[in-house]
Amino acid sequence: MPTSVAQAVGETLAELGVRHVFGLLGSGNFVVTNALARGGAAFVASRHETGAVTMADAYARVSGRLGVASVHQGPGLTNSVTGLTEAAKSRTPLLLLAADTAASALRSNFRIDQDGLVTAVGAVAERLHGPASAVADTVRAARRAQVERRPVVLMMPLDVAAATSPDGAPAPVGAPVLRPVQPAPEAVAEVADLLARSSRPLIVAGRGAVLAGAREPLEKLGDLSGALLATSAVANGFFAGDQWSLGISGGFASPIGLELIPQADLLLAFGASLNMWTTRHGHLIGGSAKVVQVDVEADAIGAHRPVDAAVVGDADATARALVAELSRRGGHHPGWRSAELAARIARGGWRDAAYEDAGDGERIDPRTFSLELDRLLPAERTLAVDSGHFMGYPPMYMRVPDPAGFVFTQGFQSIGLGLASAIGAAVARPDRLTVAAVGDGGLLMSLPELETAGRLGLRLVVAVYNDAAYGAEVHHFGPQGHPVDLVQFPDTDFAALGRAVGMAGVTVRGAEDMQAVAAWLEKPERPGLVVDAKVVPTVVAEWLEEAFRGH
Numbered sequence: 386m387p388t389s390v391a392q393a394v395g396e397t398l399a400e401l402g403v404r405h406v407f408g409l410l411g412s413g414n415f416v417v418t419n420a421l422a423r424g425g426a427a428f429v430a431s432r433h434e435t436g437a438v439t440m441a442d443a444y445a446r447v448s449g450r451l452g453v454a455s456v457h458q459g460p461g462l463t464n465s466v467t468g469l470t471e472a473a474k475s476r477t478p479l480l481l482l483a484a485d486t487a488a489s490a491l492r493s494n495f496r497i498d499q500d501g502l503v504t505a506v507g508a509v510a511e512r513l514h515g516p517a518s519a520v521a522d523t524v525r526a527a528r529r530a531q532v533e534r535r536p537v538v539l540m541m542p543l544d545v546a547a548a549t550s551p552d553g554a555p556a557p558v559g560a561p562v563l564r565p566v567q568p569a570p571e572a573v574a575e576v577a578d579l580l581a582r583s584s585r586p587l588i589v590a591g592r593g594a595v596l597a598g599a600r601e602p603l604e605k606l607g608d609l610s611g612a613l614l615a616t617s618a619v620a621n622g623f624f625a626g627d628q629w630s631l632g633i634s635g636g637f638a639s640p641i642g643l644e645l646i647p648q649a650d651l652l653l654a655f656g657a658s659l660n661m662w663t664t665r666h667g668h669l670i671g672g673s674a675k676v677v678q679v680d681v682e683a684d685a686i687g688a689h690r691p692v693d694a695a696v697v698g699d700a701d702a703t704a705r706a707l708v709a710e711l712s713r714r715g716g717h718h719p720g721w722r723s724a725e726l727a728a729r730i731a732r733g734g735w736r737d738a739a740y741e742d743a744g745d746g747e748r749i750d751p752r753t754f755s756l757e758l759d760r761l762l763p764a765e766r767t768l769a770v771d772s773g774h775f776m777g778y779p780p781m782y783m784r785v786p787d788p789a790g791f792v793f794t795q796g797f798q799s800i801g802l803g804l805a806s807a808i809g810a811a812v813a814r815p816d817r818l819t820v821a822a823v824g825d826g827g828l829l830m831s832l833p834e835l836e837t838a839g840r841l842g843l844r845l846v847v848a849v850y851n852d853a854a855y856g857a858e859v860h861h862f863g864p865q866g867h868p869v870d871l872v873q874f875p876d877t878d879f880a881a882l883g884r885a886v887g888m889a890g891v892t893v894r895g896a897e898d899m900q901a902v903a904a905w906l907e908k909p910e911r912p913g914l915v916v917d918a919k920v921v922p923t924v925v926a927e928w929l930e931e932a933f934r935g936h
């Protein structure tokens with residue numbers, strides 16, 4: 386049987402090293418996905434296309450590999466748009482294989498402007514232009530996704546995909562290695578001068594630092610300059626275990642972070658955009674503090690706030706160059722590091738902060754629920770968090786081993802992406818227990834993927850902060866005197882929903898009910914677990930009030 390273009394595309398991707406593909410199959414993407422699966426990639430079937438794209442997104446974030454997803458033309462693609470937008474805003478290298486109507490099928494029901502749709506949300510539109518170019522088109526699309534760190538949608542017109550692939554279609558060729566961008570020596574000297582004049586420097590690592598693997602040189606830079614360390618929310622876990630780490634800078638900052646970050650007189654952002662969340666609308670940056678931004682992309686510099694000095698360069702290469710420059714200049718500045726401060730940092734996290742437990746026997750305090758989960762779950766864990774009022778509790782109260790252990794699909798601030806994020810992360814890191822921390826609203830929005838979690842038999846805990854409401858809206862509008870019954874719902878039994886899809890399910894109304902979670906961890910009668918935590922709806926997160934004020 387002659388090879389079709391669709392088959393050739395699937396085989397090409399397998400040859401390029403694709404090991405997992407997430408998708409939902411229809412007639413338009415069946416052959417290509419099957420060829421990819423026969424070529425050696427495991428196929429993960431989602432139940433909704435935005436789930437497929439979000440799984441591929443999280444998989445890419447956690448594994449560092451290209452995320453690949455596959456959808457049917459028309460509605461298959463429109464269903465994927467929220468996940469695609471998240472990936473675009475978060476600059477995830479992702480290849481979405483999307484069938485498309487033939488150029489000549491003007492009256493097809495499926496016909497829409499697919500290029501216009503995906504470019505409108507920040508993704509790149511690529512296309513199989515014809516049988517002769519299809520393999521090259523595929524290689525180019527995959528490479529663009531990785532080099533530009535963007536979701537690329539490869540449109541596969543049905544007539545092109547069904548055509549016979551010409552014999553002797555060019556085999557994919559290996560791409561040259563791209564070396565990290567080195568900083569200009571003048572820029573390095575400028576930052577070293579600023580460090581010499583600083584007595585309270587702070588290093589903030591963002592996703593760029595994670596991608597560059599810059600922990601070691603940044604810690605060394607901290608040692609030489611006496612800097613304290615922090616991360617943006619997406620880079621949570623980057624400095625895990627370092628005694629000078631304040632954890633997340635921003636809305637989820639710890640009490641000690643909130644106290645110390647504004648006292649920094651020099652802030653060095655490495656691969657962190659310094660957006661309104663990382664700076665708490667600017668409040669976390671002291672009035673007279675100097676700001677340095679290091680980024681591989683020139684247009685990221687100063688995009689969110691003015692900066693005093695800029696370095697265009699890879700976070701790891703720049704940190705190393707700074708370490709070399711400070712070493713060359715000699716001396717070792719203690720900065721604001723002291724034994725007393727280290728002791729305060731060690732006790733200054735949310736897990737040590739006192740609070741009045743609002744549990745009433747019927748409902749558990751969301752902080753207590755988070756602390757109990759942190760205590761019970763193994764340290765080797767991946768934490769994926771959905772959006773909503775509850776979303777601060779998991780990163781504030783639960784530890785993660787490293788940035789790959791934290792998946793925060795919040796570039797688009799959509800609710801409903803947390804569960805699929807957890808599934809993609811669990812596929813990427815089956816060695817770790819994965820936790821999907823979700824609200825009742827976000828979980829109900831993504832409920833189709835609960836079946837996926839159950840069917841795949843993933844080692845996954847779905848922790849539902851269930852206030853039977855769109856709590857974020859209740860807490861936003863209630864205090865302004867608005868009636869909020871439109872965003873309050875009857876309670877849902879999520880434990881029963883978990884059992885319905887083959888997972889274990891427990892209901893938690895107080896800390897003592899967490900015994901059932903401990904029992905499951907010890908001897909899981911089913912691979913996955915849904916924990917329906919009926920949380921006290923009146924405990925309002927301080928960070929959310931602050932965020933509303935900021936708007």
Ligand SMILES: Cc1ncc(C[n+]2csc(CCOP(=O)(O)OP(=O)(O)O)c2C)c(N)n1
Pocket residue numbers: 772773774775776798799800801823824825826827828850852854855856857858
């Ligand atoms: C797709 C989408 N729809 C609506 C919103 C607005 N929104 C933000 S938070 C939220 C409530 C989420 O409820 P839930 O998941 O139960 O979390 P909670 O706020 O109750 O903790 C809503 C509707 C959004 N961000 N994304």
Ligand SMILES: [Mg+2]
Pocket residue numbers: 773824825826850851852853854855856
């Ligand atoms: Mg809720």
